[in-house]
Amino acid sequence: MEYHFEKLKIWQMGMELVERIYKLTKDFPKDEQFGIISQIRRAAVSVPLNIAEGKGRYHTKSFIQFLYQARGSLYEVITLIKVSHKLAYIEDKESKELQELCGNIVGGLNGLVSSMK
Secondary structure, eight states: OOOGGGGOHHHHHHHHHHHHHHHHHTTSOGGGTTTHHHHHHHHHHHHHHHHHHHHTSSSHHHHHHHHHHHHHHHHHHHHHHHHHHHTTSSOHHHHHHHHHHHHHHHHHHHHHHHHHO
């Protein structure tokens, strides 16, 4: 069974982001377990979660609010990617690829919000 939110391209990209963040952070230093690892994983998961929850609401205004929440979580992810790169936990190539994916998701979220207003 497929749900309506699963058809949204931004939800699919959000799920890709979650998968990539989880795989990437497996190799982070163990002393970051309750720091960057926990924070970036929770922020990444929050992106598709908010998209899905918003899609389940009956009112457009509520859906838009959840899309804004997803965007806020995505900005957290972007910042944590930059922090991780500065601390040399992420190499240049991976950092750029993740930031590009995040940029595509931000664009999709903004486009969806604009189309609904």
